[in-house]
Every structure is written in C-alpha cells, then in structure tokens.
Amino acid sequence: MDWLREHPEVKTIRVAAADLNGVPRGKRIPARFADKVMTEGTKFPFSVLNMDIWGEDIENSPLVFESGDPDGMLLPTERGFMPMPWLDAPTGLLPLWMFHPDGRPYAGDPRQALARVMERYKAAGLTPVVATELEFFLIDDSGKTLRVPPSPRSGKRRTGAETLSLRALDTFDSFFTQLYEACEAMDIPADTAISEAAPGQFEINLMHQSDALKAADDAWLFKLVVKGLARGAGFAGSFMAKPYELWNGNGMHMHFSILDHEGRNIFDDGGDLGTDVLRHAVGGCLEAMPGSTLIFAPHENSYDRLVPNAHAPTGIGWAYENRTAAIRIPSSGPAARRIEHRVAGGDVNPYLTIAAVLGAALNGIEDKAPCPPAFSGNAYEQGLNQLPGTWAEAIDAFAAAPSIRRIFPPELIENFVMTKRQELHYMAELSDEETVELYLDTV
Missing domain, CATH: 3.30.590.10 (Glutamine synthetase/guanido kinase, catalytic domain)
Structure with missing residues (x-):
C-alpha cells in the first residue's frame, strides 16, 4: 500500500493474474478499495486461468459445469503495486496468483507451477x-x-x-x-x-x-x-x-x-x-x-x-x-x-x-x-x-x-x-x- 499512498493521483487499480496462455485476467477496482484487496484478496472462478485464446470456457472442463464453476482466491504476489504507464489516467497494477479457499496453492496457476x-x-x-x-x-x-x-x-x-x-x-x-x-x-x-x-x-x-x-x-x-x-x-x-x-x-x-x-x-x-x-x-x-x-x-x-x-x-x-x-x-x-x-x-x-x-x-x-x-x-x-x-x-x-x-x-x-x-x-x-x-x- 505504500506505493498507493505515494501516488494519491491514482484513482483506479487493476488486479490481474496470468492464465495458461499468459493472457492477463483480472478486474478494475476503485483505488479506495485497494486495502480490501491487499488484506483479503479477490475471487475469480478457477476456470478463468484455464480459458482458451479467445477467452472462452474449455468444453467439458471439470472446472466449469461439472463442479459448478467455483471460485478460487486471488492474493497479491510479492510484487505489490506498480504503475501502468501505457494508460492515460494514472493507474496501479497489482499482480495476483491463485489459491484454494483453504490457502493451498492452485495447481492450475502457471505462476504456482513455477513456484513448485x-x-x-x-x-x-x-x-x-x-x-x-x-x-x-x-x-x-x-x-x-x-x-x-x-x-x-x-x-x-x-x-x-x-x-x-x-x-x-x-x-x-x-x-x-x-x-x-x-x-x-x-x-x-x-x-x-x-x-x-x-x-x-x-x-x-x-x-x-x-x-x-x-x-x-x-x-x-x-x-x-x-x-x-x-x-x-x-x-x-x-x-x-x-x-x-x-x-x-x-x-x-x-x-x-x-x-x-x-x-x-x-x-x-x-x-x-x-x-x-x-x-x-x-x-x-x-x-x-x-x-x-x-x-x-x-x-x-x-x-x-x-x-x-x-x-x-x-x-x-x-x-x-x-x-x-x-x-x-x-x-x-x-x-x-x-x-x-x-x-x-x-x-x-x-x-x-x-x-x-x-x-x-x-x-x-x-x-x-x-x-x-x-x-x-x-x-x-x-x-x-x-x-x-x-x-x-x-x-x-x-x-x-x-x-x-x-x-x-x-x-x-x-x-x-x-x-x-x-x-x-x-x-x-x-x-x-x-x-x-x-x-x-x-x-
């Protein structure tokens, strides 16, 4: 949060994780709610890190209808906030990686695979x-x-x-x-x-x-x-x-x-x-x-x-x-x-x-x-x-x-x-x- 306090001009943040194709999947959030993301994380369906190159669900994937398309927990990586200099408005990016709700790393997350x-x-x-x-x-x-x-x-x-x-x-x-x-x-x-x-x-x-x-x-x-x-x-x-x-x-x-x-x-x-x-x-x-x-x-x-x-x-x-x-x-x-x-x-x-x-x-x-x-x-x-x-x-x-x-x-x-x-x-x-x-x- 130190970066955000040092950059009060930042009014929105992006939170994102890499899917299996390396495509960033995430959300736009008002900066005033950043504390909640840092302390509690945010949720995506597990299936979001397993989309095809068009961003579509994988047919017959056990992550989707078979299991009810449940959520995983996305927590900040060690990286913390950083700027997004390619956007017109001052914006912060918070990289995330995925865990199960009980805290176990999600095995389908490519960053978790490297950590393994x-x-x-x-x-x-x-x-x-x-x-x-x-x-x-x-x-x-x-x-x-x-x-x-x-x-x-x-x-x-x-x-x-x-x-x-x-x-x-x-x-x-x-x-x-x-x-x-x-x-x-x-x-x-x-x-x-x-x-x-x-x-x-x-x-x-x-x-x-x-x-x-x-x-x-x-x-x-x-x-x-x-x-x-x-x-x-x-x-x-x-x-x-x-x-x-x-x-x-x-x-x-x-x-x-x-x-x-x-x-x-x-x-x-x-x-x-x-x-x-x-x-x-x-x-x-x-x-x-x-x-x-x-x-x-x-x-x-x-x-x-x-x-x-x-x-x-x-x-x-x-x-x-x-x-x-x-x-x-x-x-x-x-x-x-x-x-x-x-x-x-x-x-x-x-x-x-x-x-x-x-x-x-x-x-x-x-x-x-x-x-x-x-x-x-x-x-x-x-x-x-x-x-x-x-x-x-x-x-x-x-x-x-x-x-x-x-x-x-x-x-x-x-x-x-x-x-x-x-x-x-x-x-x-x-x-x-x-x-x-x-x-x-x-x-």
Whole structure:
C-alpha cells in the first residue's frame, strides 16, 4: 500500500493474474478499495486461468459445469503495486496468483507451477539465476497488409532487415525512451536493446537475477508494457511467433546458471567446457524437449517459426557458442558459465517456459542424465532428432511425456492439453488473416 499512498493521483487499480496462455485476467477496482484487496484478496472462478485464446470456457472442463464453476482466491504476489504507464489516467497494477479457499496453492496457476519447481531447487540447496531475451515486432496493422510503422522522425518505412542497426533503433527513439522509463518505474530490469534480423524487429534483454519468479514476472510484465505503449504510439507491439511469412520470427531465449548453497556456480569448472553437472542439466533439457515443445510453441502460428534455416532450432541438440543449436553454451568467463535455451517463441507464457526449462534441468541433475556429444557446425545439417513438427504432435507429446509429469502437476497438464486441443479444433476454421488478427495482440 505504500506505493498507493505515494501516488494519491491514482484513482483506479487493476488486479490481474496470468492464465495458461499468459493472457492477463483480472478486474478494475476503485483505488479506495485497494486495502480490501491487499488484506483479503479477490475471487475469480478457477476456470478463468484455464480459458482458451479467445477467452472462452474449455468444453467439458471439470472446472466449469461439472463442479459448478467455483471460485478460487486471488492474493497479491510479492510484487505489490506498480504503475501502468501505457494508460492515460494514472493507474496501479497489482499482480495476483491463485489459491484454494483453504490457502493451498492452485495447481492450475502457471505462476504456482513455477513456484513448485523452485521448491524442488530449494530442497536441493540450489538457486537458479535466470535471464531472458525477448524479441518483438513493431507493426503497422492499420491496413490489410502488415507493415513496418513509418518513422516518427522521417515518415519513411524501412523495408529491409537492419541487424544491429542504430538507425533502426533511433527511428523509434521516442518509443524506446518511453519503454525504458516504464520498465524503470515497474522495476523491470531492461538492459540492452538491439534491432533484429527482420524489418521492425527488436530485442531487449532482461538482466539475470537469482529469483526465477521475479524473472518470469518481469518477462510477463514486459510483454504487457510493450503492447500497451506501442498501441499508444499508433502501432502494434507484437510477440507473435511469426507475423511475417518471409522473415524470421520472435523468440524468447532463456539463460540460466545454478548456484549452490555457498553461492558458487555449479556449472563452473574453471575452464571453457563446464562441469559434469552442466552436461547433466543439458541432458535433462534435451530429454524433456519433445514433451515440452508445446510450452515453447503453444500456438498454431508457433510452428511457422520452427523451420530450418530461420534462426530458430528444429533439432534436439546442443553446442558451444552456436546459435543454430537448441541449447547453446555461450562463451564467457568460467564464473559466468551458463546454459542458453533457444527453443521458446516470443508468444509463450513466461511462467510455464521458465518452469519447463528449470524443471527439465533439475531432472537431469537429479538423474545424472547422460548427455550426447556437443556438435559443431550447422545444426540443420547434423541429422539430429527433431522437435515435434506440428501443433497436434506437440500436444500429444506433452500429454504423454514422463518428464513433463515430473515438472508440472497433473491438473495443469490436463487443463493445458484440453485448452490446446480445443484451440486446435477451432483454429482450423480461421483464415490466415483471421489467425494474424487473433494472435497479433493476444500473445
């Protein structure tokens, strides 16, 4: 409540939690009732965190008619209030997560799923250090064809890729200035911005931190602020996996190392190769990759990104300092030895993605999982086992994978599978234009 007392100009608040697709679900409340939300929480039906991408109930879900569509209890996360700089009126946002009325965490909440993985790490005396890199497009979607927005400075549209171009960044300098100011106000550790390998595509890194829940919060909130500020500037900010057929898609790369109880990086062997524990973690990630592809590519459009020679991995393999690999070990000083997981698209739910990667790594560490040799060269030419190639295959793999059952609770697995099978069915009715319209702002 300190933040609200320091900002008496705030007259309304939003309270919100992430559903399984990462879509914020919540309420608008007059600020004078904020004390009640902070002390007592608020209620949503459990089914609200298990909606499909259109915001519809899941047919035959046990959360709806079978059980009477009961309420869960939504309580504030550790984050507390923060501003919503993309709205015209001063407004506060209070992130929530879901519990049962008796205080038990609700297993179908994606943030609770990550907290569950973190309890496993805590029991093992380990602490993951996590960073994310988020790619997004700035898009003019006012006409029938998606285009790069005109430069606010020159009025011209850039038509080609300008990888690491300062000119491309400076073209939208006012937007990026607002974005960094918003991230500062919301305590999102936004670091370096670059222009990426497609027109109007950019990437911003979020700094590494030893609180994986906050790292996931930061990624989720970052997506909200990019979308909100972009719309305020007259264009879309989109994390859709593949908005343009002829250009590369958006990814969310995740870096992580793991500290022991004395704060030492357990991947650091003092040299360039890393420890056996690093290779066990890699082995766990590779073993879980087919089953977890649905987490990393959760939508129909996601599979347009996962194609050969498009800077997105398709093969299940790992390598040192190789961006064609699904898992890359970046060059660094030994103390910073880490794993970069490169499969996830920009359209993911960050809570589920970070939970899937960290859970798979811990599976590998616990099992002392074998790790195949690192490859050299182009991953697309290695003859590697492949990720599921279609959405339907990924749903089936997720539903059946033993590694997934070690990471996620049964209720979340069942809910996510039902959600994705319903979406798969109804997406078949949409045209390409309707698909883009659906995903452009939603994910």
